[in-house]
Amino acid sequence: MNRIDTAKRVVSIVSSTMDMLSAPDGSRLKWFYTFGTMLEYVADKAFGLNFDIDIGVFADSVGWQQLESAWRDNGCKPKRTIVDDRNDVPLNLHLEPNNHNIKDFPTIDIFSFVKRKGEYLYTYDINREGKQKPSRYVFKTVPSWMLAPGPEVIAKIRGRSHPEASRLLDENGIWHYDIFEDNGPFKVQIPFAYGSLCDTWYPGWRFRKYYSGQSVSESMVEVKSCKELSK
Amino acid sequence: MSFDRQKKQDALQDLAIIMDCADRVGIRKHVYVGFGLLLGIVRDRDFIGHDDDVDMCVQADKITAAQELRYFKELASEGMFFARRKFSTRRSGDGWGGDIVSLVRAYNRAKGQDHEFDEGEEGAAKKRFTWFSLRRRSDHNKFCHWFMIPWNGYYWHTKSGKWVTHRKFDPSMIAYDQYHDDAIMKGVPQEYVEELIEIDFRGVKLNIPKNYGHCLDFWYPGWLIPMKGGSSAKTVLCRVPTWEDETKWKVRDGR
Numbered sequence: 015m016n017r018i019d020t021a022k023r024v025v026s027i028v029s030s031t032m033d034m035l036s037a038p039d040g041s042r043l044k045w046f047y048t049f050g051t052m053l054e055y056v057a058d059k060a061f062g063l064n065f066d067i068d069i070g071v072f073a074d075s076v077g078w079q080q081l082e083s084a085w086r087d088n089g090c091k092p093k094r095t096i097v098d099d100r101n102d103v104p105l106n107l108h109l110e111p112n113n114h115n116i117k118d119f120p121t122i123d124i125f126s127f128v129k130r131k132g133e134y135l136y137t138y139d140i141n142r143e144g145k146q147k148p149s150r151y152v153f154k155t156v157p158s159w160m161l162a163p164g165p166e167v168i169a170k171i172r173g174r175s176h177p178e179a180s181r182l183l184d185e186n187g188i189w190h191y192d193i194f195e196d197n198g199p200f201k202v203q204i205p206f207a208y209g210s211l212c213d214t215w216y217p218g219w220r221f222r223k224y225y226s227g228q229s230v231s232e233s234m235v236e237v238k239s240c241k242e243l244s245k
Numbered sequence: 246m247s248f249d250r251q252k253k254q255d256a257l258q259d260l261a262i263i264m265d266c267a268d269r270v271g272i273r274k275h276v277y278v279g280f281g282l283l284l285g286i287v288r289d290r291d292f293i294g295h296d297d298d299v300d301m302c303v304q305a306d307k308i309t310a311a312q313e314l315r316y317f318k319e320l321a322s323e324g325m326f327f328a329r330r331k332f333s334t335r336r337s338g339d340g341w342g343g344d345i346v347s348l349v350r351a352y353n354r355a356k357g358q359d360h361e362f363d364e365g366e367e368g369a370a371k372k373r374f375t376w377f378s379l380r381r382r383s384d385h386n387k388f389c390h391w392f393m394i395p396w397n398g399y400y401w402h403t404k405s406g407k408w409v410t411h412r413k414f415d416p417s418m419i420a421y422d423q424y425h426d427d428a429i430m431k432g433v434p435q436e437y438v439e440e441l442i443e444i445d446f447r448g449v450k451l452n453i454p455k456n457y458g459h460c461l462d463f464w465y466p467g468w469l470i471p472m473k474g475g476s477s478a479k480t481v482l483c484r485v486p487t488w489e490d491e492t493k494w495k496v497r498d499g500r
Contacts (some may be wrong), residue, residue, distance in 0.1 A: 171466050209458030222286050
């Protein structure tokens with residue numbers, strides 16, 4: 015299988031795995047490609063060539079046990095997890111292929127985006143403790159409008175005269191685009207302000223090359239316990 | 246007329262000339278590509294096929310009236326002529342506006358294209374450009390120049406009065422009385438276009454906003470998928486009853 019064939023298989027598996035899940039309230043899981051995976055698509059319409067697969071989910075839309083179980087069923091097992099010490103829900107889930115029948119199946123990082131006062135927080139193993147509940151939590155932040163604009167903004171774009179608008183942008187502000195071929199079966203979904211996010215995480219992104227682990231974020235929040243986030 | 250191969254070659258040549266003119270009067274670092282061509286450069290590294298003009302922006306607050314006039318003279322000396330222009334009294338200055346009007350009129354007369362200006366020459370004496378459109382006689386490309394004016398946290402651009410009619414705006418965004426002729430400005434957050442970077446576009450050095458992704462999200466939401474037609478989003482608007490009295494300017498931010 016060449017790289018494109020592998021990428022097509024991976025896209026299909028991610029879509030089918032994530033789309034079969036629902037939120038605790040029964041609504042559809044709100045997920046999107048983020049970080050390097052988003053960058054690859056936005057800059058080059060590529061997928062999985064230079065990065066592992068990064069997926070973002072809105073924290074309030076995740077049934078984590080379901081999510082973990084679904085990925086186990088699709089040949090991936092959790093390698094590292096950071097959990098919220100308020101409720102043991104994962105903030106970051108690092109999955110690795112486990113006897114996968116697809117050669118070179120990538121690792122998958124799922125990031126929970128936690129809403130707080132006009133911004134979203136996310137974390138990964140930046141504290142390097144390797145524990146599920148580290149002694150301090152370091153979150154990076156991103157303005158909330160980049161991921162989830164207000165409903166009026168979404169409605170206005172969806173309602174504009176172009177017939178494609180309401181098909182491409184869903185009610186949660188997530189864009190649904192084709193990859194590899196127009197109107198084919200392969201889909202990606204990326205967050206609302208993907209250009210702004212590329213500027214934020216990968217300055218100069220269109221005119222230089224980025225590699226895995228090079229995302230930039232100067233805005234951080236550090237807490238000893240996630241309980242401090244609720245204050 | 247869309248960008249076919251010949252038109253692209255001409256446009257690249259014209260872009261190089263425009264940037265050279267800006268260079269010669271010391272404003273190169275304040276002239277940048279915006280709107281549709283920015284979209285083409287970032288998305289396709291090319292002109293947009295169905296586009297019919299090129300949008301250049303000038304950081305109006307960072308150049309002097311004298312530089313503005315010299316810029317025009319340089320453009321004229323390269324065979325560029327003004328297809329259309331608009332002035333505002335917003336930035337009343339040092340009298341160069343009158344000279345520009347006289348110069349444009351003389352130039353157009355020489356080309357047999359004399360026609361009346363929107364404002365009388367006396368009134369125009371205090372005025373500076375808000376917008377003009379350039380063409381070169383040797384080809385058919387149109388180059389809009391938007392003089393971006395910073396105010397109240399945004400950079401604004403406009404063609405002054407009669408740029409747009411009330412029909413083009415969502416009435417919930419901005420109240421527009423069809424009997425009024427107030428100018429409408431479109432705004433972009435100042436931090437999106439404050440800082441510029443130089444890039445190489447098919448062998449021509451051009452400036453673009455450093456935050457080009459922000460600009461495209463703001464001007465063309467969902468810009469990755471080509472959609473024919475439509476101007477930049479009318480997300481932030483300002484109604485200007487009189488240029489002289491900023492207290493009467495009304496901003497609507499639809500974000």
